[in-house]
Structures are given as C-alpha cells and as structure tokens.
Amino acid sequence: MAIKPYHHPAAGWGALKYVAINLLKERVSGVNYKSLFAQNQPDGFDCPGCAWPDREHASTFEFCENGVKAVAAESTSKRVTPAFFAAHTVAQLLEQSDYELEQHGRLTHPMVYDAATDKYQPIAWHDAFQCIADELNVLDDPDQAAFYTSGRASNEAAFLYQLFVRAYGTNNFPDCSNMCHEATSRGLPGTVGIGKGTVTLDDFEHADTLLIFGQNPATNHPRMLGELRECARRGATIVSINPLRERGLERFTSPQHPLEMLTMSSTPISSMFVQPRLGGDFALIKAIAKRLLELDDQAVLIGAPRLLDLDFITAHTSGFQAFARDLRAERWPLLLEEAGVPRAQIEQLTDIYIRGERVIATWGMGLTQHKHSVPTVQMLSNLMMMRGQIGKRGAGLCPVRGHSNVQGDRTMGIEEQPTAAFLDRMEQVFGFAQPRHHGHDVVATIAAMMEGKVKVFIGLGGNFAMATPDTPLTFKALQSCELTVHIATKLNRSHLIHGRKALILPTLGRTEIDVQNGVPQGVTVEDSMSMVHISYGLNKPASPELLSEIAIVSHMAEATLGTRHKLAWKAYRDDYACIRDDIEKVFDDFYDYNARVAKPGGFHLKVASREREWMTSSGKAQFVPHQIDLDTPIRRARARHGERLLVMMTTRSHDQYNTTIYALDDRYRGVFGMRRVIFIHQQDIDMLGMKAGDWVDVQSVWEDGVERRANGFMLVAYDIPRGCIGAYYPETNPLVPLASVADGAGTPTSKSIPVLLMPAVPS
DSSP states (O other): OEEOOOOSOEEHHHHHHHHHHHHHHHTBOHHHHGGGGOBTOTTSBOOSSBOOOOSTTOOSOOOOHHHHHHHHHHHBSOEEOHHHHHHOOHHHHHTSOHHHHHTTOEEOSOEEEETTTTEEEEOOHHHHHHHHHHHHHTSSSGGGEEEEEOTTSOHHHHHHHHHHHHHHTOOOOOBGGGGTTHHHHHHGGGTTSSSSOOOOHHHHTTOSEEEEESOOHHHHOTHHHHHHHHHHHTTOEEEEEOSSOOGGGTEEEOTTOHHHHHHTOOEEOOSEEEOOOTTOHHHHHHHHHHHHHHHHHHHHHHTOOOSSOHHHHHHHEEOHHHHHHHHHHSOHHHHHHHHTOOHHHHHHHHHHHHHOSSEEEEEOHHHHSSTTHHHHHHHHHHHHHHTTOSSSTTOEEEEOOSBTTHHHHHHTTOOSSOOHHHHHHHHHHHOSOOOOSOOOOHHHHHHHHHTTSOOEEEEESSOHHHHSSSHHHHHHHHHTSSEEEEEESBOOGGGTSOOSEEEEEEBOOTTBOOEETTEEOOEEEEOTTSEEEEEOOOBOOSOTTOBOHHHHHHHHHHHHHTTGGGOOHHHHHHOHHHHHHHHHHHOGGGTTHHHHHTSTTOEEOOOGGGGTOOOSTTSSEEOOOOOOOSOOHHHHHHHHHGGGOEEEEEEOOTTEETTEEOOSOBGGGTEESOOOEEEEOHHHHHHTTOOTTOEEEEEEOOSSSOOOEEEEEEEEEOSOOTTEEEEETTTTGGGSOTTOBOTTTOOBOTTOEEEEEEEOOOO
C-alpha cells in the first residue's frame, strides 16, 4: 500500500502497462485477444463499458484502457463452476472483498440456493424458470415484485423485459438510471422537452468552447479524452469544473498517436480549472447567468452589441422575463458562499462563456447526485439558452452517461413512470391493458422490500446490493424477499445477499457469439448521443450452459404468463430481428430498424431539441427559475457541528467501473494497493488535529436517529475544496441515507453527504 503523487499525463505508456497487467491477471486466452480489437467495429461488438459514442461505429481500433479491462473481465479464462460453489458456503464468500469476488471469473451454470448447506447448487434451466413463475404467480399483487435493469442490457433484452413485466402487471422498474442521470432525465424535459443530450460527436469538431461539469473522463469514459485532445489541439477552450482537479483533464498522451507515445509528449487539455464546493454547481451556474445578465444590461446602457441571443430567446423560448427577475434579485454574497468560488474566477468563466460562439456543456454524476440536481440541470439549460447555445452546430447540452446502454434501456421502456402515450401505443400493438399507475424506482423498491410490500426481486445484470445507498438497510431489504434472482456474467456480492429462495442465472456477455437456430444474432444499443448500432460477439461462450439475456427473459415470460396475451416469446428468442420488428411498431423513430441498423454506424435517433423543436407544454424551450435552498440537511448539520462538519462525495477509482473492482490502484490520484482512503484538504486535516496518513472512522450526520458508519480510512491530503472530502464507493455507500435523494428525481445524493471524521477505533 502506498500514496505516491502521479505526475505523468493520463493514458500513454502507463495505460498500456496496466492493460498488460490486467490481461495477465485475467488469463485471457490467445484466441480471445482478437476481441480486444473488435470493440465498436462494424462486425464486432459494442464495448460493455461506458456509453461514449464512436465515430460512425466503424473507426479504426481506438484504445481505451477501461474498455480493454471490461472486455478482459468478460473474456477471462477463469470460471465459477458448480464445483466452486460446492467448495464455498455463502458465509465464506461473504468474507471476501468485492475485488476478490470479481477475480473468480465467469459463471457457468444456473444455481439455486440451498439453505440447509448454505451453498448454491446446480439447477436445470427449466426448473429455475418454473421456480420464478411459481413465486410470481402466488403473489397477491403484481406490484409485490420488482424488476431491476442494468445499463448493460441490450435494446432487445430491455424491450422484452418491459414487455414481460407489463404483461405480468406492474411498472416496478428500478434501474441504474435512478442512481445516476435521473436528474437529467427529469430535468431536461422541463426546459428543452426531452431528457437527452442535443449534440453528436460531429459537434465536437466545431465547438470552440467546452464546459465540463462534474466529470473524470480519464477514468469513467477514456475515449472522450481523444475528442478533447483534438478540440484542444485546434484551439478550443476547455474548462474543467469539478471539486477534484483530475489528472486526465490536465494532460493526455494519446495511445492512438505514435509520435506522442514515442516522444513521451502530451497534449494539455483544460485551460482553466474551477473547483466549486460539493453541491455548489447550482450556485456557480446561476452566478454565471447573473453576471451574463449584468454585462448585457451594461451593453444596453452604452449601446454596445447585446450579449444575450435575443433572436433565439424571442423565437424559441418562454419564461425569460421571470427568469431574469429572479437573477437580478439574487444576492451575490449568497451565490459566492454557496458556490465556494471567488467572484474573480466566476467573472473569468463568464467571459470565456461569452466569447464562445459554439459552446458544448457536458456533465456527469458530479451534477446529478445532489439534493438539488434537477434545478442544477435546469439552470445549466437556462444558461445555455441565454446565448442560444442549443440546437446549432458545434453547441449544445451533453450529458455523459455511464453504462453502455443505460440510455437505450430507458428508450425501450424501462421506466417506472411511463407516459400515457407510450402505454397507449403498447396496448395498440400488443392488445392487452397496460398497468397505468407509477411503479417503484430504486429507493422506493428498497423501502417497499423493508415494509414487506415487495417480495420478489429480479435483477437483469448489475450489482444491486453494492450499487445502492444505505448498504446495511439494503442488505436487510433483499434478505426479506421470498425470492431473489440475478442474471449475471460474474459473481458479485448481490448474489450472496439473498432472499429465502435465490437463483443465479448465468448469461452470455456481449463479447460472446450468440447463435440461435444456427444463426449468429446481433443486439443493439443506444449510446449517450442517441446513435443506435448493432453488436456481434466473437468469443466462444464461457460455458455451453449459458443462455442469452433474451432467452432468459423470454423463458421467464413463458413460464410465468402461460397462455396469457399470446406473445411470440419463442419467435423472439429464435430471431432477434423479430424483436426489432415489434420495437419499430411501438417507437416511430425506429422505423426500418433492421435495415437501418445493418448499415455500418447504424443510425441516429431524432432528438427534437437538437432541431429546435420543443416538446414542452408551451411548445417552446422554457426558462425555469430556481432559488437557493436555505434549509437543507447540510446547512442544518453545519449549524450543529460547525467546521468539523464535512461534506463527502463518493467516487470511482481508476481501476473500477461502477461496482466492478478490477484492481486496488488509483494511479492518477496516487493511490496504490488500497481503497479505504479519504481525500481531504490539508487545512482540514490540520483543523481536525490530525496528519496525513492517520486512520479515521466516518459517521454520516442525518436526522433519523440511525447511526451510519464506515470505519478504517486513511487520510490523504489532496487538492479539494475545504470542507469537502472524497472516498470510493461502494465502501462508503453505507453512509448515504436511503431518504437522502434528489428532489424530483429520487437519485441518492452520493455527492453531498454530511459527515464527521473521528480517530479510528482499533479493531
């Protein structure tokens, strides 16, 4: 274990070194190495990692460190067989770390939990599906079951899943969107009419200014750095707005460019770094908007050109006057206090925004996992609308989502709050009544399980137990279920936190050949920029016992529904083109789905706001004013505890993707061989009377009387605003109260948790 500051550029030779280490560790066979070069290629497969798009989905091989790690993890030669489960009780496996569980390899057989031995035992596929059907069909109400979806599920699997679940009779669709970009999905419809971004990769070629909010591309979507490199090299201004000054946004050495690699050179990325306090982005964005309005008022007084885009505001928006009144009434001292950014820096950032003729604003979970994340997303929309930076080439809104198909899953109907129009179309196409009441999201599902209102949990991918907040409570909720089912490629902790009955159903990965009726099948995904493309695996399946997600979903549906609704489950799993034929009947934008997706690069789904068509109640983009909330849990906690009250953000390490831990290093932040660290300003360490390297316990401060603790973390002095700390999840998820969610989105507030640090109690 060591803390060693990292002074090299992102990527470069360091990335190649760690990829080599990972490939050796996963023992990827020689025949599977070819799959590393098939990511995001016309005849290959979509990377099972992030949702960053590819140019035409037909470019030459584009190196991505974490993409290679994701493929290596799926292509590993290590196996979790029935013999493995026979040798380990669940209690023994629970003693292992998340990293150790990941390292066991691919699941090979369907397994059922045996309480008498505390072990998983093999079960025939038919019996597994019948077990699920029996448990679902004895429930008093379909709403007593919840159906989780990971962002790795394909469009076809997601569409069948929601079709099955709605035929069963519920809208209980907790999914990974609920925990990441839900504020985007709920916030943008209120301003621009649709919860998707308005840009494509082509816009990055024409942008002159990029504002990057709450992102760490080098770790979470490394291929984005290639686009930022090209933008920087042609002179675009890039501003990184993030409490942590991330190495990947400072300098980048591109593995795609031999000259940079051979000369050990690099490209500077960001020309300005702004470090708001945690939760301060809303105030910062509003401060920029206020400064812009003030400068425009000054321009009017002296007869200078206006800084607002009045033509856009007049022709395409509503509500500007009310928004402007709110900005003028806002107090500068409050904005500065909440943002934690000096006024001089805000003025500099405003000047950069004004100079930009084509501005792209991107954001990640640094903006969306706060109590006021919906107002923050809407305030960013307001700011961009003030200068007409939406719906023109080289400009727009760019939410950067996480898992590879998290956006596509939502498009396909994985939505606990479906629109009436969508349900009407489903009824028209499939001929059965749809459940109309809203279902449970992730947080509501956990609460319902605790209350005995949800008794069956089925997870299509993911690691629900570790991805969710308030870990001990979530564990109890899952253990209270009558049945838990996990469809997965590799073992994770969720499989060990089980209900009275439990099944593990192993599935094909995206890298693997999926043959049905002798014909290789392709599946499609939708990336962060609304491009849809098809994907074919190349690797031999890890086990002949594996079924595709589509086969598993369709067999569950057949066993559960019987003769109800007469849906073509066998035809769907025999030929995935049949699924796409029905998808286009439900969604107009998927017309000629099979023909269009067969072309290299696939096709782009229309995003109305990109074309300045506004699907809002007014028919125009809408300015939405918001005031700063002066009565928040953090303010109340700080009033009680003073400067010792710190605000914690959870984050990934570099060797991590969501809850999947590839290794114990975070080299860009200088952490090696360990994960239980707290990133904290040196002056806060001094204030606590401690020193870097000391060990502390962490306790969250909440108002429900529940003690939430995570023990044994090392203090690491870091460049982070005072009063703020950072730590890795899932280790710190126990500190996130289930009730602490984004207003209007329900997303856990994992980027703004009030906590106290205290000297570690020796174990």
